[in-house]
Amino acid sequence: MPSLDPRAPLVLDTRELSRRPGSQREVTRTVPAPADLGIEVLAVPEGSPVDLDLRLEAVMEGVLVTGTARTVLAGECVRCLEPITDPDVVEVDARFQELFVYDDDARRGEPDPDDGTRSMEGDLLDLEPVLRDAVVLGLPFQPLCREDCPGLCVECGARLADDPDHHHDEPIDPRWQALTTLRPDGD
Ligand SMILES: [Zn+2]
Numbered sequence: 001m002p003s004l005d006p007r008a009p010l011v012l013d014t015r016e017l018s019r020r021p022g023s024q025r026e027v028t029r030t031v032p033a034p035a036d037l038g039i040e041v042l043a044v045p046e047g048s049p050v051d052l053d054l055r056l057e058a059v060m061e062g063v064l065v066t067g068t069a070r071t072v073l074a075g076e077c078v079r080c081l082e083p084i085t086d087p088d089v090v091e092v093d094a095r096f097q098e099l100f101v102y103d104d105d106a107r108r109g110e111p112d113p114d115d116g117t118r119s120m121e122g123d124l125l126d127l128e129p130v131l132r133d134a135v136v137l138g139l140p141f142q143p144l145c146r147e148d149c150p151g152l153c154v155e156c157g158a159r160l161a162d163d164p165d166h167h168h169d170e171p172i173d174p175r176w177q178a179l180t181t182l183r184p185d186g187d
C-alpha cells in the first residue's frame, strides 16, 4: 500500500498531539475537492473548495477527528435535467466523527473489517474516505430542482415548469396507438 503524502490536502499530521490522551488541536482549512466527491447525478466539482473545521483529539487508542465539511454540489434535476440551484439541495454541511487508531499493528489506512475503525500511518491520517462518506451519506438519490418539478413532456421533451399550459393539440388516440404497436408476427 502506498504511503500517505504529508503534503496532500486531506492528510493530517497529528505529531503535535504527541499521542498524549486529552491533547487537542483545532484545524481549519479549505481544500480542493477530490474527484468523485458525490454520486453520479450530484457531486462536488473536482477542485472546488471544501471548508473543513476539525478538532483532533488524542485518545488512548488513537486520534478522534470530529468536524464539519461545507461545500457546494453541482448536479441536474433527474426529472427535467436543469442544473439544480436550490440551496437546500446543493449546499452541504456534513458532520462526521471518526476514530483513527495508531498503527502499531500491521493494519494501515484500511478500515478494520471487524469494527470499521481506520488506522493511522505513523502520525498521519487520511481524511479523504471520511469526507467522502460524510458527503455522500447526506445526498438525495433522486435530486430535483424543486420538490414538485413537473419534469418533461413525454411527447416532445419540453420542460413543463417553463410552460405549465403545454399540451399537444392532437394527442394520439389510445385506440390508434394500440394499433401501431400491433406487429404482424404478434400474438
Ligand atoms: Zn426539475
Ligand SMILES: [Zn+2]
Residues within 6 Å of the ligand: 153, 154, 155, 156, 157, 158, 166, 167, 168
Ligand atoms: Zn410536448
